[in-house]
Amino acid sequence: FLGVGSFGHVVLSNNAKTQELVAVKILKRAHIVKTQTVKYVIREKSLLEISSHAFIVRFIEGFKDNANLYIILEYVPCATLYSLIHRIGSLSEKHAPFYAAQIVLGIEYLHTKDILHRDLKPENILLSEDGYIKLTDFGFAKIVSTRTYTLCGTPEYFAPEVCSQRGYGKAAEWWSIGVFIYELCTGSPPYIGRNPDMYLRIRLGQYPDRANFSDDLRSILSGLMNPDLTKRLGNLVKG
Structure with a gap:
């Protein structure tokens, strides 16, 4: 057992064709029909199929039987970025850019395909053996050319326009970054x-400052977590 995703659980298995270890996401057909999440599962598979990037988990194949649907993904043997952060407490400003840059590149790639991940958080970022990241769990991912209105994801990472339910697009993911x-x-x-207080602070862009933040970090955070979409x-225009 490797973990739980948006709509199923993930187990470790062996690919009979290649003999490589793989991660198998198992989704009970009866459950996804009952919870009316069929479209999310189909969309997750289709978006993973068309996504090929060094910092995104690799899709291998998908199939089904009478009881379950199966999505076969590359196996990333190390822990999530969430577990790393909470094991060591936090990362220094010297080391944080290593992971932040990879997430930016992965999200930029998805945006070139008009794909919004919609649940960006450390729990959905796997660490490979070489230390690089793999973005995973596309359960809420969706192709959005302009904006969408579905409220989904993790509230702590909502952009103001998401929690205000006035429609959102790619800019919401830069806030999440x-x-x-x-x-x-x-x-x-x-x-x-x-x-309500948390959602108000999100809409106002008010978050706790830290005395040890450098001016560069403050500038990046205020630029990304700016409630004004035009800023x-x-x-x-240039990113």
């Missing part, structure tokens, strides 16, 4: 509580 970088450097996300990093 800001939250991700903050968590890398502090050990916890800037917005916690899942209460948010990643959403500007």
